[in-house]
Amino acid sequence: MTFTNLPQPLAEALAAHGYETLTPVQTAVTEDEARSRDLVVSAQTGSGKTVAFGLAIADELLEDGRIPYSEGPLALAIAPTRELAQQVSRELEWLYAKTGARIVTCVGGMDPVKERRALERGATIVVGTPGRLRDHLERGKLNLSGLRAIVLDEADEMLDMGFRDDLEEILDATPEGRRTLLFSATMPRPIEALAQRYQKNALRISTVGENRGHGDIAYKAVTVAPSDIERAVVNLLRFHDAETAILFCATRDNVKHLHATLVERGFSAVALSGEHSQNERNNALQALRDRRARVCVATDVAARGIDLPTLTLVVHVEIPRDAETLQHRSGRTGRAGRKGTAVILVPYPRRRRVEMMLRGARIEAEWGEAPTLESIRAQDRERLMEKLLAPVEAEEDDREIARVLLEKVSAEDLAAALVIAHRAAMPQPEELIGNTPESREPRHRPGFDDVVWFSMDVGRQQNAEARWILPVLCRRGHVTRDAVGQIRISADQTHFQIPVALADQFAASVQRTASHDDGEYESTILIERSAEAPRDVAKHRSRDREGPQGRGRRPQGNGYPRSEGGEGQSSFRPRPAGGPGGGGKPFHKKPRKGGRD
Template sequence: MIVPPPRQELAILTMTFANLPQPLAAALEGHGYTALTPVQSAVTEAEAHGRDLVVSAQTGSGKTVAFGLAMAGELLGDEATLPFATAPLALVVAPTRELALQVSRELTWLYAPTQARIATCVGGMDPSRERRALSHGAHIVVGTPGRLRDHLERGALDLSALRCVVLDEADEMLDMGFREDLEELLDATPEGRRTLLFSATMPKPIEALARRYQRDALRISTVGEARGHGDIAYRAVAVAPAEIEAAVVNLLRFHEAETAMLFCATRDNVRRLHATLVERGFTAVALSGEHSQSERNNALQALRDRRARVCVATDVAARGIDLPSLSLVVHVEIPRDAETLQHRSGRTGRAGKKGTAVLIVPFPRRRRVEMMLRGARINADWVDVPTPEAIRAQDRERLLETILAPVETDEADMEIARTLLEQRTAEELAAALVRAHRAALPQPEELLSGTDEGRKQATHRAGFEDVVWFRMDVGRRQNADPRWILPTLCRRGHASRQEIGAIRIAPNDTWFQVPRAIADRFADAVRRTADPEGGDENGIHIEPAPDGPREMARDNRRGAANDGPRGPRRPMRGRPEGKPHRKGPPRQRG
């Protein structure tokens, strides 16, 4: 098993590409390569030549170029160019249309000096055009399992001359239910062909596939003990559930990434967030299962052409997308597991470039996210959502850098500049330039849960002498915090932040004040915004508590004396029969 040297050693290693075919070495140098990535270096070692390979490598590690280099010996031999082919010499199978198209683009520039003909066969494209491309002779065929199987069964795809087959992201293909398609394709290939199996993980189904279709395969692993991607900085921000979209706006404005990708769990959420961002002035595109292949292609091209800077997508739609300018990934909705977290985040920090992944975490779900991060061995910094003041400070730095950068001008530009100077002072012109720049930027959001004013709502204020106490069934043990409690109360009770008084947080309960003048209106709004069980989407119940938290300190002292700091609590008296309390409220007077 080959384990390549770590990235930091490769960064200072000067590669001459002497062990590569000359046309491919020239293509790499022309594309700006000065060194091979670990997986690319490993597959070109002498021990790997001519052998079947099982390669474990993370997304963004240069896998496409790696298997392009690995199969060069079978395709080129000692020749500099490829002769006309009546049947494909190499087959690359990828799980999604986007990944297959990306692989085709990468192999096109890598094999351009060899005059290779590459055909792409994916769902959503014109199959008759693909059949014509296959009939005219293609050296390399790239496609998705279903479309390739269709061409094979119709007699348009001839695999009899195949010398090499590559299964890219094989674990994803098995997870997506393509086992039968892959087996039919592999069964149609010659016995002597090489099989290169690339997979980010190696579950048992992958090992079974390797045993059946490979011979004496060499294992190559570039996945280290730390599962988090080394070139990705992970951050997490905790917000009130009602302020997630505002947090997205501020994160985009603070980072001002050349390209950013936002992940949502459902098509509806993608549609809603995309509409919100476009309305706020962001140039954004959407990718989900409801979009046609043409719409997806147009969206990706807009990102590559810089006509759009933000992509809102579901997990499935974003598989296989590679955007070199992508430097920010935002998990708008928490990924379902650690593998999804890493797959999403792996869209950035690719091929040695740095990237940032930010998780937006509703306050009640922070503990779950912390457990997920520990399980994935990812160290994430918990930070506050960028404030408008921090965003404006960043804007100032970027504005100065942009305006003071050297620019090329022609005589027409200088003539306009002289005319402007005749009519306005230099200071007035500079101010107009700054104003024009700021006017083009979306305005940041003032998050209630992240401001000093919001945090001060937990203290008593003048005008709250006549109040009614209410109670929530969450406390310190459930990560209760005024930063998310206050927005939750405003949303549930249809109240402003000025209408919420003191907030008292106990181990299992939270008490807060509402002016008596609006108490009935507040209670009615809470009932109307509750689910059938009386809670909200996070299971939080709110109810009037006329006696207030006066007994709370005494109960806590009793609990500490009798049962220890985390001893059992006495149930609330007078609670409706058949509706047990979930988190043990404090005792009240009878």
């Protein structure tokens, strides 16, 4: 197909790269109405935005199909993360391969000296992250005086990550007549303010449909018992047998734990999180591209900007913090017309939260259960038959070995050996608890057949979380962590179980520690026996809210533990080990968010 409204070098590059038609966002930015104007483009992740802005700035960069000589860069593209900036560079390299463009990438984690030398040798297009670009600008190594176009890719993410000052300093250093293009999946107020300050008569383009869910992604919500999450991950990977899959966790520790579990089970997996160096990230991504690895376990921050053509499965091992995160994660698959599947693992107690998130994102998900042993074996059988019955082109040496084998063993035994060899390479699926009443409650622990419920006068409003509460109970009650049963946190109270045999001893210790004025906040927390189980308390509160005095009042929170953004702490594993005097932090302080890439 010919792209008549595009410069010839770019049209030839698109055809050589397999393009038969442009995506909606690529078509929109090359229309006559959009030419030479500032643009504010709202488009989904994976819709071909990088190629879109490469096409959009062609009029500013090319003269007779070539890049003219210039002492400084003619175009600057800014992206929020290293991976995304490197992806943008790769896309622009093949798109502008026949134009004589010199593309330099400037990102954190790489050698800044090499980048400065590349800038000094001359660059037509510079692609980078805000912090590194600002550093080169302040050192006088990045000359923006001749800039004709600047692109902010995923501008909403850059503002969310705290790059406002960096972006404003870079934009203030660009010439007045330059063209400014803002690409953003969403358009919050900070983006509106940025557009108003740095753009003139900008044309707004939106290819985000009313149904915000990506049309090429099939969403599935899989209900699991909380203790079955890792086993469900194994079964999902085995059932879908994706060429490449990415598993999203909320924290670095959980990435490390799940990655180690999968490798031990026989999966070829890599990990990406904030604790990995740039070289480690590059090696992990290259392993995925080379098919040496098929599974990537990652945090949200580390996975931004990843573009893997073979990625067909995304699993939200831990529930995203909001609808936008859900879509950013899921948008790693189903890109540029390819089909993909996004699976959300939903522990039974958190189904309502996920339903609300899906409604807010206007995504229709198919609800179901994790693949069972029987369904996985049925899939294995179909795939195995298809693979073994497919025509093969064998060398004569291979056929000679086959003839010798047939002389020594029967064809049936030889085929059976072949089947066994294929199955031996597959990790074994897991047996799940399944959708039973027992699966909806925490697994039974010995010694907790007869318990006493206690309560604390702190809850989610005070940032109470099980991992902080457990060490406090151990210190206040002079017990070990094994003596504490279920912990249930509500808006302003926390209930927990103590075995009957230890209840009196625990209550006495709590009373003694409360009378010590040691200056600790936790000593002022009221811990006492609860006359009711937490479910009964919730019922009474619900009736109170429905009465004349309480009508219209709603408890704060959504009924689920607070989930912090970034790579902080979260939990799909059992609560962390702790004990008297160890491991806990006072939970009246807001837990510190994890490190940012």
